[in-house]
Amino acid sequence: MARNALCFPGNVPAFRATLLLALLLLVQPISGGHDYHDALRKSILFFEGQRSGKLPPDQRLKWRRDSALHDGSTAGVDLSGGYYDAGDNVKFGFPMAFTTTLLAWSIIDFGRTMGPELRNAVKSLRWGTDYLLKATAVPGVVFVQVGDPHSDHNCWERPEDMDTRRTVYKIDRYNPGSDVAGETAAALAAASIVFRSRDPTYSKLLLNRAVRVFEFADTHRGAYSSSLRNAVCPFYCDVNGFQDELLWGAAWLHKASRRRQYREYIVRNEVVLRAGDTINEFGWDNKHAGINVLISKEVLMGRADYFESFKQNADGFICSILPGLAHTEVQYSPGGLIFKPGGSNMQHVTSLSFLLLAYSNYLSHANKNVPCGVTSASPAFLKQLAKRQVDYILGDNPLGMSYMVGYGARYPQRIHHRGSSLPSVQAHPARIGCKAGSRYYLSPNPNPNLLVGAVVGGPNSSDAFPDSRPFFQESEPTTYINAPLVGILSYFSAHY
Numbered sequence: 001m002a003r004n005a006l007c008f009p010g011n012v013p014a015f016r017a018t019l020l021l022a023l024l025l026l027v028q029p030i031s032g033g034h035d036y037h038d039a040l041r042k043s044i045l046f047f048e049g050q051r052s053g054k055l056p057p058d059q060r061l062k063w064r065r066d067s068a069l070h071d072g073s074t075a076g077v078d079l080s081g082g083y084y085d086a087g088d089n090v091k092f093g094f095p096m097a098f099t100t101t102l103l104a105w106s107i108i109d110f111g112r113t114m115g116p117e118l119r120n121a122v123k124s125l126r127w128g129t130d131y132l133l134k135a136t137a138v139p140g141v142v143f144v145q146v147g148d149p150h151s152d153h154n155c156w157e158r159p160e161d162m163d164t165r166r167t168v169y170k171i172d173r174y175n176p177g178s179d180v181a182g183e184t185a186a187a188l189a190a191a192s193i194v195f196r197s198r199d200p201t202y203s204k205l206l207l208n209r210a211v212r213v214f215e216f217a218d219t220h221r222g223a224y225s226s227s228l229r230n231a232v233c234p235f236y237c238d239v240n241g242f243q244d245e246l247l248w249g250a251a252w253l254h255k256a257s258r259r260r261q262y263r264e265y266i267v268r269n270e271v272v273l274r275a276g277d278t279i280n281e282f283g284w285d286n287k288h289a290g291i292n293v294l295i296s297k298e299v300l301m302g303r304a305d306y307f308e309s310f311k312q313n314a315d316g317f318i319c320s321i322l323p324g325l326a327h328t329e330v331q332y333s334p335g336g337l338i339f340k341p342g343g344s345n346m347q348h349v350t351s352l353s354f355l356l357l358a359y360s361n362y363l364s365h366a367n368k369n370v371p372c373g374v375t376s377a378s379p380a381f382l383k384q385l386a387k388r389q390v391d392y393i394l395g396d397n398p399l400g401m402s403y404m405v406g407y408g409a410r411y412p413q414r415i416h417h418r419g420s421s422l423p424s425v426q427a428h429p430a431r432i433g434c435k436a437g438s439r440y441y442l443s444p445n446p447n448p449n450l451l452v453g454a455v456v457g458g459p460n461s462s463d464a465f466p467d468s469r470p471f472f473q474e475s476e477p478t479t480y481i482n483a484p485l486v487g488i489l490s491y492f493s494a495h496y
Contacts, residue, residue, distance in 0.1 A: 010215035013258070034394045036493035039407050040117055043485050046405075046453030047124040049419065050479055052079035052091060053131075054158065063424035063449040066164065067159035071146045075168040077138070079146050082131030085236075087477040089159045090147035093135060093194055095223070097183040098284040099479040100128035101252070103189035105485030109358055111194075113494035121486060122194065126325075127193045142223060144180045145169040149235050158422045158439035163434065169231045173216075177224025179238045181217035182245030183287075185210045188230055189252040191269045192413045207256055211441055221246075228284060240286040241261045241272040245330050248287040250295050267297065267306055280320040280353045284480050289317045293355045293362075300366035312361060318362055318382065319372035321352060335398040335463040336388060343473035344457035346403065346481045350388050354484035356386040358493055389496070393455060405477070406452035413446035416469045416476035421450040429435050455481045 017178040048061045052068045071091070072079030085095045092453050094303075103125045135143040148165040155164055171177030188210035195203035232238075247266060254262035270276075275291060282289035292313035297305035299311040321330045321338070330352075331339045340348045360382035363369065369376040388396075395402040402408035405415060415421070422432055422440050427448065432440075454477035459465040465474055 010020075018036045030032065031409065033496065034391060034396075035490075036390075036496060037115070037117075039394055039404060040114065040489035040493050041120075041493070042328070042404060042406055042453035043455070043482050043489055044117055044124055046451065046455075046477070046482050047083065047127065047479065049180065049451045049454070050083045050085075051127060052082075052084055062185065063426065064145055064196060065160045065425045067162060071166055072143070072168055072325060074136075074166065075143070075170070077134070077143065079134055079143055079167075079168065080269060081127065081134065082146075082157065083479050084479070087415070087420075087472070087476045088149070088152050089157075089162050089164070089418060090152050090235075091131075092145035092149075092150050092236050093142070094180045094183060094232070094238070095284040095478070095480050096128060097132060097180065097187045099237065099333060099483045100125065100187035101183065101190050102351070102480065102483035103128065103486060104187065104194050105358075106178045106354070106484065106490065108190065109192045109361065110490040114490045115493075117490070119268065122198065122488075124289050124486075125191055125194060128253040129188065132187055133205070133209060136184060136188075139212065139214060141170050141178065142184060142213065142216070144177060144228070145170060145305050146180035149231065154419055155434035156422070156441040157432055157434055158419055158425070158437075160210075160419075160425050161431045163435070167226050168232070171224050171227055173220045173225035174220030177227055178217040178221045178242035178330075180224045181213055181246045182285075185214035185217060185249035185250040186245070188213065189249070189256040190259040192256050195477045204304055210249075210253060211255070214246075214253055217242075217249060221463045236284065238285060240281070243275075244275075244287040246275075247273045247291050251291055255294070255333060263304075263306075270309065274417065275310065276313050279317045280352075283347055289314075289352070289355055292317060293359045296359070297362045300362045300368060302366070303468055312313070315372075317355070318359065318370045318377060322355075322372060322377060332461045332463065333461055335392065336458075337392050337397065337459065337463065338389060340462045344454055344476065344478060344481065345460075345473075346458040347478060349458070350481050350483075350485045350488065352454070353386040353389040354370075354488055356382045357488055360386070366495065386488060387492060390485075390492060393485075396414070397459070399459070399465060401454055401465070403458050403465075405454040405456070406450055410457050412465075412467050412475060414467050414469050414475065414481055415447060415451065415453070415454060415456055416472040417447070417451055420447045420449045420454075422448075426451050451477065453482065455485060457481075 005065050085092045091396045101414045142474045151164040151359045183205040188206045190207035192203045223238045250262045250265045294316040295307050295310040299307050323332050340350045360379040395408045401410040457474045
């Protein structure tokens with residue numbers, strides 16, 4: 001650990017000093033090091049295994065084939081492409097948009113250290129934005145989901161064989177969804193920054209569409225889970241409310257366009273849209289910590305004193321997740337992993353670690369620490385804490401296993417993923433029907449197709465992991481686990 005990473009005055013009580021010593025021990029690495037560049041390459045490759053639609057000639061995961069080529073046809077639109085969110089065959093627009101935003105942010109902040117993998121990261125991003133452009137092509141409408149989740153989850157079949165209902169779900173002025181529309185606007189705006197110099201025409205298209213979608217989200221306010229409850233709940237139900245996505249969308253439009261109207265919108269709506277709520281949450285449903293960290297960069301650069309309250313929130317977020325000093329919402333397993341109740345815990349690990357790393361960089365440029373009561377956390381300390389989380393994922397944990405498929409000597413073999421667990425089309429050309437796949441789901445055998453780079457939901461609060469498909473909360477990978485990890489691994493591949 002860097003010297004002076006965590007500072008505290010001499011009059012700190014003994015119990016506090018003991019707590020800080022435990023904290024220091026918690027973030028010490030266990031192994032001799034990791035090949036972060038190899039992990040980066042694999043974390044990006046994973047997205048090719050999640051592709052829907054017509055696969056390109058340079059597809060690298062060869063066991064996948066074209067799928068869902070006629071998505072959208074029942075609604076008279078082309079909604080082919082995009083990503084399956086996890087181990088099923090539904091295209092959920094809310095988590096897909098969040099995945100796209102975080103891929104863009106990873107490239108914006110850490111693309112310069114990706115080396116040859118930058119090209120693949122940009123391709124992964126464009127696969128998402130091309131779909132979001134299709135989903136927002138009709139003014140006043142956002143197509144937010146393809147596939148009946150109840151029918152899909154009743155089957156265990158390859159996406160290439162899929163014969164479940166490909167129902168198309170949309171939001172409009174009569175059935176609003178400011179949450180998913182706000183996230184979609186954020187994704188398009190963030191991606192426009194990535195493509196600004198690479199493809200100016202495409203970048204302009206993305207930004208203009210983001211402006212239109214955000215206006216729709218703000219004008220017709222409401223939660224999409226109220227409009228489409230039976231389709232999106234309990235899968236991606238908006239529990240947190242839509243207000244944070246409006247601020248999130250405005251923040252990215254402010255960053256992408258530099259138009260005064262978005263700065264004014266953020267300042268005017270900070271309290272109304274509850275920017276200070278649940279500051280230690282960040283994920284597909286809750287953007288609060290991300291909003292505060294993103295906006296704080298301008299404050300730390302000395303360019304936006306009017307956003308000072310967002311920096312105070314960001315500092316509060318940092319203090320809330322420090323081990324030993326944390327609120328009860330942020331716990332650590334005995335092995336040192338961030339743990340939050342609910343499923344797919346690795347989504348919290350990667351998203352919160354991304355914010356730790358991003359904020360540490362902003363603080364470094366401003367030569368600032370984060371004050372946390374009688375202590376203060378330096379940028380170097382935040383980087384070490386993020387690194388400890390990544391090292392746990394890659395194998396520095398009580399089980400000595402990597403939670404990234406294909407990385408290290410030992411990793412999950414029976415992930416909850418239809419395409420990975422069923423024989424490939426090449427190995428088994430005949431169709432495997434809805435219920436015929438059940439025997440593969442229940443099989444104790446390892447998955448036949450390696451979904452390289454997939455990071456699963458991960459161990460429970462006591463660091464135990466059941467490598468078994470039915471335990472989907474632990475064994476299912478998702479795109480929004482990997483998206484922030486791309487940025488983190490890029491940084492550590494260049495600095496360690």
